[in-house]
Amino acid sequence: MQSWYFCLLNRNFVTPELAEVLQETATAVDTAYPGTVTLVLDANFPFLAGFPLLPHLSHSDGRKADIAFYYSDASGYRPKAVRSPIGYFAFEQGVSECPAAWLSLRWDLQALQVLWRDLEVDADRTRHLLRVLAADGRVRKVFLEPHLQSRFGVSSGKLRFQGCRAARHDDHIHLQL
Numbered sequence: 001m002q003s004w005y006f007c008l009l010n011r012n013f014v015t016p017e018l019a020e021v022l023q024e025t026a027t028a029v030d031t032a033y034p035g036t037v038t039l040v041l042d043a044n045f046p047f048l049a050g051f052p053l054l055p056h057l058s059h060s061d062g063r064k065a066d067i068a069f070y071y072s073d074a075s076g077y078r079p080k081a082v083r084s085p086i087g088y089f090a091f092e093q094g095v096s097e098c099p100a101a102w103l104s105l106r107w108d109l110q111a112l113q114v115l116w117r118d119l120e121v122d123a124d125r126t127r128h129l130l131r132v133l134a135a136d137g138r139v140r141k142v143f144l145e146p147h148l149q150s151r152f153g154v155s156s157g158k159l160r161f162q163g164c165r166a167a168r169h170d171d172h173i174h175l176q177l
Ligand SMILES: [Zn+2]
Pocket: 055, 056, 059, 064, 065, 066, 173, 174, 175
């Protein structure tokens, strides 16, 4: 888990199958890029009154989890580094599929963006993670914004855009069994 916060809120519960998928995926990326640490963000369903503090409405059955991007700085890969304190909301810039006026659940949190650590998504590790997930027969869907699918050069029938009326997926990767 990326933060004690998710454990404190009991957000770290998954089915045994998803636990296996997450562990094996982390091992696969570490095998390809030794020393890589895969961070799970939220697994189960949080909903705090009035504000979608964490970007999901669908984590309710233990079969869905979010994984943080891997990050690098000028000195290279930074194990366990994420840009915001809880791993979410540090959005990658890119062309959105959604019209600006669209009634949506997207939020930009623009004022926060300057606070985040200055790190780049590590494209090699993140691409490898996406390929491992896409090749895993237990994984049914992976959500990632289309502009990041093109940036990382990955395509798969399992890689989906979550739509404009759902949380953004350019700050983390969502997977479900
Ligand atoms: Zn999610």
